[in-house]
Amino acid sequence: MNFLEEKILRDGTIKPGNILKIDSFLNHQIDIDIMRQMAYELKRRFRDVTVNKVLTIEASGIAIATMLGDLYDVPVVFAKKSETANSTDDKYMSQAYSFTHKKMNSVFVSKPYLHATDHVLIVDDFLADGQAVHALIDLVHQAGGEVAGIGIAVEKGQQKGGQQLREEGFRLESIAIIEEMDWQTQAIRFRDQPRHELGDTRIKHL
Numbered sequence: 370m371n372f373l374e375e376k377i378l379r380d381g382t383i384k385p386g387n388i389l390k391i392d393s394f395l396n397h398q399i400d401i402d403i404m405r406q407m408a409y410e411l412k413r414r415f416r417d418v419t420v421n422k423v424l425t426i427e428a429s430g431i432a433i434a435t436m437l438g439d440l441y442d443v444p445v446v447f448a449k450k451s452e453t454a455n456s457t458d459d460k461y462m463s464q465a466y467s468f469t470h471k472k473m474n475s476v477f478v479s480k481p482y483l484h485a486t487d488h489v490l491i492v493d494d495f496l497a498d499g500q501a502v503h504a505l506i507d508l509v510h511q512a513g514g515e516v517a518g519i520g521i522a523v524e525k526g527q528q529k530g531g532q533q534l535r536e537e538g539f540r541l542e543s544i545a546i547i548e549e550m551d552w553q554t555q556a557i558r559f560r561d562q563p564r565h566e567l568g569d570t571r572i573k574h575l
Contacts, residue, residue, distance in 0.1 A: 372406050373522065373545045374559050383552040395522065396429035396494050407544055408436035411492070411520040414542040418517045420490045422446060422483075424509065426465070426476060426501050430493040433522060437492055446483065448476040448505060461511040465504035476504050478512075485513030496521040496543060499530025506539070518542065526560050 370378075382390045394400035411433075420441050425434040426448045438445035448463075460477040467474055483489070491505045502519055509516050516539060524531045524543035534541050546560035 370559070370562060371410075371544065373403065373410075374562070376400075376403055377523070377545060378557070381557075383550050383555055383557065385552050387550050387552055389523065389525075389547065389550065389557075391523070399432050404432050404436050407433055407522055408440050410544055411437055411490075411542065412440045415490060415518050415520065415540075418490070418540070419488045420517050422487045422489045422514075423492055424448070424478075424483075424489050424505055425492045426450070426505060429495070433494060433520075434492045437490070437520070441490075444482070446478055448478050448508060450474045450476050461508045463504040463507040463511075465500045466498075467500070476501075476508070478508050480512070483508060483512035483514055487512065487514035488517040489514050490517050491519045492521075494522045496524040496530050496534075496541075497528045499533055502530065502534065523547065 376394060377389070377391060380391065380393050384390050392398065394403050421443050423434045423438045423441065423443060423445045424447070425431055425445070427450055431447050434445045434447065460479045461483060462475055462477040465474050465476050487509070489509045491502060493501060496502060506516055518540040519534060519542070521541065521543040522545065524546045526546040526548045531541060531543065531546070548558045548560050550557040
């Protein structure tokens with residue numbers, strides 16, 4: 370069991386609808402030590418890959434991407450979901466459905482920040498059906514760049530996104546992959562993990 374799986378077991382909560390709530394350390398309040406560990410782990414997994422840019426989508430992926438960009442010493446770009454007063458008309462645009470907010474989002478990156486010479490490592494906090502990641506891939510391809518890899522903190526293995534991306538030939542590395550979870554029993558099972566009980570944790574292995 371790795372550090373992120375242990376953290377999920379210790380501090381996570383499963384909500385009705387099998388929604389994993391880990392906003393105490395990942396996507397609302399940020400645990401800097403966990404972010405640092407995730408960045409080091411993703412860089413280790415992609416150590417044989419050329420990366421000159423890190424790309425994520427606002428907002429929860431930004432913290433991980435920033436830590437990783439610091440390790441690589443490369444720029445970090447995040448796709449925006451909404452127009453602002455200083456948004457440029459010269460941009461790459463794609464569409465991504467948000468299952469959290471139940472709506473389609475237009476996402477964009479201004480053209481000066483993605484280039485045909487870029488080897489882009491895509492990073493995000495969650496991967497479920499892969500909508501956001503596919504939108505980021507589309508943005509990279511519109512710019513003529515190369516997707517060097519996809520790094521994810523938590524993948525919901527029971528949903529189709531991870532399998533689809535791997536079948537499409539992308540190199541996908543997820544630090545924690547959840548195979549099953551049950552909000553009624555607060556039980557969770559990670560991929561390739563035997564049953565294991567952590568002392569006083571609220572979430573147990575199935």
